[in-house]
Amino acid sequence: MKRPHRRTAVRLAAVCVLMLGFSYALVPLYDALCDLTGLSGSTSNLTQATPAAPEVETAAERQVTLQFVANVNHSMPWDIRPDQFEMKVRPGHTYQTVFHAHNRTARPMTGQAVPSVAPQMAAPHLIKQECFCFTSQPLDAGESVEMPLIFKVSERLPETIGTLTLSYTFFDVSQTSGTQSG
C-alpha cells in the first residue's frame, strides 16, 4: 500500500471507530437529555429533590381526575389491576391507593412495573412518594399481593390539565433478576 493511501485509510478507519463509539455514547446522552428536560413521560419521585411546593391553599380547592391503568407486556401470565380505576384528587395533598397482582402460573416469577403518564406535560407533576415500581416484585406460584402507591399531584400542574392517566406496564424480569422461571 502506498504511504499516502495508507495514511488516508488509517485516518478514515479511526473516524469509523469513533462513530461506532458515538452510537453507544448516544445511550447515556439520550438519558441525560430526557432527565434534563423531564421529557418522555418519565414521572418524578421524591428521590429527585422536587422543589418544595408551596402548600398554600389554592383558590377554590382545585380538583383533578387521576385515572389508573395497569397491564402486562406480551403475554406475561399475571393479572394486574388497580383497586380504583379513578380518583378525584386535590393538588398538593397526598393520597394512597393499591394495585392488585396475581401470578397465575405454578412457578415463582418476578415482575417489574414501568410507569408512564399522559398527558406528557403532566408527567413531572405527578410525584410518587412510595411506589411498587421502584423495585421489582417477586411472586410465588399462585400468589397474590396488594401493592401500595403513595403520591401527590403538584400544585404546579398546569391549569389546562384536568385529567391525568397513570399507566403501569408489567414486564417479566424473572430471567434477569435471578428468580427461576420456565
Place this chain on the structure above:
Amino acid sequence: MSEIAAAHDDHHDYHPSGLWRWVTTTNHKDIGTLYLWLAMIMFFIGGAMALVIRTELFSPGLQFVDPQFFNSMTTLHALVMIFGVVMPAFTGLANWQIPLMVGATDMALPRLNNWSFWILPFAFAMLLSTMFMDGGGPAGGWTLYPPLTLQTGNALPFVIFSIHFMGMSSIMGAINIIATIVNMRAPGMHMMKMPLFVWTWLITAFLLIAVMPVLAGGVTMLLTDKFFGTSFFNAAGGGDPVMFQHIFWFFGHPEVYILILPSFGVVSSILPTFSRKPLFGYSSMVYATASIAFLSFVVWAHHMFTVGMPLAGELFFMFATMLIAVPTGVKVFNWVATMWRGSMTFETPMLFAIGFIIMFTIGGFSGLMLAIVPADFQYHDSYFVVAHFHYVLVPGSIFAIMAAVYYWLPKWTGNHYPERLGKWHFWLSTIFVNLTFFPMHFVGLAGMPRRIPDYALQFADYNMLASIGAFGFGFAQLLFLYIVVVTIRGGEKATDQVWEGAEGLEWTLPSPPPYHSFTTPPVVR
C-alpha cells in the same frame, strides 16, 4: 511468460481466466462490473418480492400469502433494494468512473476493493437464507424497531450479521473512494475542477463513514438485548425502545442522502452533454451538495414526529427539514438553467435524466408535506409515506442509475446500445412507475396504513391500478437486462468521445478503455 519476467512485472500482466479472474481481480473496471451485476441480480430479486406484495394487494382480503410472509416480503424488499441495489450500483459506477474521471490508473487500495465487493454476495446469501428459517424471515420492517423486531425467530442474528457485513463493505468502499479522490487526481485536476459525479461521491463517502458505524452499533444493541440480557431498548431493564429510533434515524436520514447524492452527480454529468452547454453554477452545485450532507445530520427526528417529542423538538426538526429544500432547490434550478437554451437532444440517458428531475421533484414536494408536523400526524405510517420515498428512490435513484448505465455503457463496452429499445425502456418505465406510485398518494391521504396485507374496500381501485403498474414496471426492466446484454455482445461501434457534446477525461480514452488506463497521468489544464 517466463518466471523472471513475471517477477519483474509484478502482477500487472497476470490475467487468470474464467471465474478465478473475477474472484481475484483488483482491477477497478472488473470490480465495477461485478458491483453492477450484483445490483442487477438483486434488482430482480427485490422486484420479485415487490410483485408478491402487489399481488396480495391487488384486491382487498387475504388471498395469496399469509400475513407473516407478507410482512417479511416488505422488510426484505426494502433491505435488498437499499443495500443490495442502489448502494452497490452506485459503488459500481464509482469504481468504473472515478479513476477514469480523475485520471488515475486504478483505485487507491485495489485489494481492499476486492474485499469490499466479495463480502457482499455472502452477506446477501445470508440475508436471503433467513426466508427459509424457523419463524420465517425478518418481518418487523426494514427499520428494525424493537420490541417487534426482537420477536423475530432464528432469523434475527443472521439479519444483523448480514447488516454488519454490508456496513463493512460500504465503509471499505468509501475509504477507497476517498483515498482515490484525495490522493490520485491527475496533475492539474484541482478539487474545484473535479466532475460533479466525483464531488457527490466524495461527500457520499464521508456520509457512509460517519453513519454506517452508527447503524452497526444500533443493530448490535438489538443483538445483545435479545441474546445477552442487555436492556438498551427494554423498558423492564430501564431501557427505552424509542432510543432505538433515534439511533436508527441518526443513521437513516443521512442514509437516504447516500442513496441520492451520487444520482445528483450523474444527472449533472449527463445534462451538459446533451444540452451542449457547460453545467450552470458548478460551484453552487458543490456547495449545495455539501450543505445537504451537513443538514442531513440534524433532521433525523422528522421520522419520529409522532413518538411524543416536546414541541420545541418538533419545531426544530420541522424547520431544519424544510431548510434542506433550499439547497435541493438550488440544484433543480441549476439543472433547468443548464438545459435553458441549450441545443438539446433526447437520447436515452437524457430522457432518464429529465425524468429524474421531474419525478424526483415530486418526491421532494411530498417530503415537504411530510415535514409539516401537524400534517405528518395524519400522513405518518400511511401509504403517503410509501409514495414519497418511492418517488425519490425509483424515478429518483434508480432512474439516475439507469441514465448512468446508458450514458457510460458505450464507453465501457465500445458498443452503442440500441437507441430505439432504450427509448421504449424509458417510456414504459415512466408510465408504469407513475401508475404504480401516484395512486399511493391518494390512498395514503385517505388513511390506508403501510405494511398491511389487507385493506378497507374503499382503497380497492387505486390499489388495483398500483398493482397493474408494478407488473408493467417489473416486466419493462427485462427489456433493460436485454439491452445491456446485447450491447455487451456487440452493436454499432462507439467513438472515443461517444457523445457529441461529452467533455471530460473519460472521453479521451478509447472505447472500451484498455484494462489499465492512464498509466501515464494525463495533464489537465
